[in-house]
Amino acid sequence: MPDRNPKALRAAIAQHAPQLLRDFDAHWKRYVADAYDVSTVPAFMARWWGEYAIARDPELDAHVTDLEHRAAYECTEAAEAQALLEEASNIRHLAARTEPGR
Template sequence: MTLTITVERSGPAIRAALAKHRPEEGAAFEAEFREALDRARDTFDLAPVEAVLDRWWGIAAIRANPLTDAEKEQVAGVGRGDVDGLLARDDQGNWIRM
């Protein structure tokens, strides 16, 4: 069983997760976040800051929880068209095995 690492949805937590796993992405996050803060300061609108957090939060969570070798093989298999054993929903919303 794999332990899932959660990343808090905050600037410091996202920055730390990105800096640990992909420093170049950490730098990109910092630049986007600072730009959004500058816009918020001028407009009193936090929407740009929230958008940056939304965008990078998911990326930080993915970086903190890289795919296992088995998951990488499954992704590669799908890329080759092999969907045997995968689950999908049918038109009624029921799970079906591919």
């Protein structure tokens, strides 16, 4: 993981998960750059830190995507869908806590 700042995170995304770059830049422009409000930066970083932590690992990214897809399109029981979404959520929360350098 890069240093925990927007510039370093953007560079890491550009290099290791370029599929996220367009959305990252659009989100930055809409909610941070054009807002002129630095109070939005922590929430922005929290979201994209976790997104990048998952996207940089193709197997983990595919697993989370599969869990969410199965919950949305394949489950016939609410409890089963909930369990799949909870697993995906747990992975996202763990990814968001990944420290720089890991």
